[in-house]
Amino acid sequence: MAELDTSGGGKKGGGKVRSKKASTRVDLTAMVDLAFLLITFFILTTTLQKPKAMDLTMPDKDDNHNQLPVPETRTMTVLLGKDNKVEWYMGLPQKPLTAPEVTGFGKNGIRQALFDRGKEVLARSGKSMIVLIKPSDKSTYADMVSMMDELNIVGNESRAIVDISQLEIDLLKRDNLY
Template identity: 60%
Template sequence: MAELDSGGGGNHKGGKVRSKKQSTRVDMTPMVDLMFLLITFFMLTTTLAKPQAMDLAMPDKDDLNKEEQLDVADTRTMTVLLGSANRIEWFIGIAGNSLTPPTVENFGKNGIRKTIIDKAKDIKAATGKDMIIIIKPSDKSNYKNLVDILDEMKITNTKQYAIVDISNPEIDLLKRDSIY
């Protein structure tokens, strides 16, 4: 049992005669019980943070062995290259024969998000179909960049996108613009 004891009284010889002070004794056991009750109450009444996960449609393992490719018009394909230092390079079409010049962007609402929204509207107006975004992370990009671009896909409500390996002409393009 925990207790607080403060000694009092005078056992000193000589001097003035003083009245003996009673020692105060505080029993801490009910305080400990109350602490455990409060901890239990708050643990049971609070909701734990649920992890936030994004649903991704991944191909079956059996389908990975098949080398099937979809033919998609270059006019509705946007390629996003993830470079170093949180930089992105994008273009419409394929590397080497792009319909728009490769442009270096940042993440955020005034960067790649604005570009995706604008280009999606342009492609929808021109072709009547949704834009397809091909995401190609480089060796110099980090995992945070990939998560950020997937967040941008969710924010901009892009329905069709794919994560693909980067090719040598695209790496040369990143090196040319000093973001590799």
Template identity: 55%
Template sequence: MAELNTDGGGGGKGGKVRSKKQNSKVDLTAMVDLAFLLITFFMLTTTLSKPQSMNLGLPDKEEKDQDQKIKVDENRTMTLLLGPDNKLTYYMGLLATPIAGPKDIAYGKDGIRKELVSRKKSVLEYSAGIGKPKNGIIVIIKPTKKSSYRNLVDILDEMAITGVETYAIVNDFTPEETKLVEKK
């Protein structure tokens, strides 16, 4: 409610009579109550968005048979080397005898995504030719210590977008791979 304070007015010593300006005060208690009611209403009626996460398959904590190596067909393997300054290098097969690459490529739909889609298609054709139609491409992601976290997340997003089901994040580099990543 508004409260208006006024003084008696008039003067005490004759002469010209001036009217005094009246000071007005507004009581804002009702406005503050309304603001808190609105804040409470919107806090209780909003829904919070759930954080989006990506499913990652992690290795078991128990080490069973580390001596036993898994044999993988090199024709199905694509290795991605994440370097510093948004550098991305890939090769198919083994680095000593590559099927394709090593080649520097850009991130995004015109770079690595296009290459993943075409390589995935060629690997499926290769697998169907040898009688194993369900064997898809295997991508090995090797981030360097100087690569950014964003680049790793971008590559994981590309795996989800292109539908690559089998991929691994590995941190051991051969000396040849280190030289390949560090060259300008």
């Protein structure tokens, strides 16, 4: 049992005769019990934030013989640049089928391009569009996460994270995104 004793000290012998002070005794047991009850209540009633993670399957770096050729008419390349900007084009970087276009993230940005081009590819070939994501040195991790979110929103399942080439870096430099 916890208690607080506030009795006055004093000498035991001689000197003036003083009246004896009554000792004040405070029992702290109830306050300690209440403190633990409150702590327990707040621990049990708070919700812990669950980590948000996306499953991402990456191939082995040494496993090059299982790569299938991809038609350029079904391929959209997205280059991640600086300042939350992306540049995208259809086809190959040497001879793109559409002119490279600079946009941002969001409903009217890359999401609209993914949605429109995905519908065109599906109507033309009957298969889904393949998106190649190429982050640059100037892009951030948040840009990569935003791009994956945009792909999830439009329902694109065919995607790959690929190293960026020097030709594409030059393209980003030309448009002041590198």
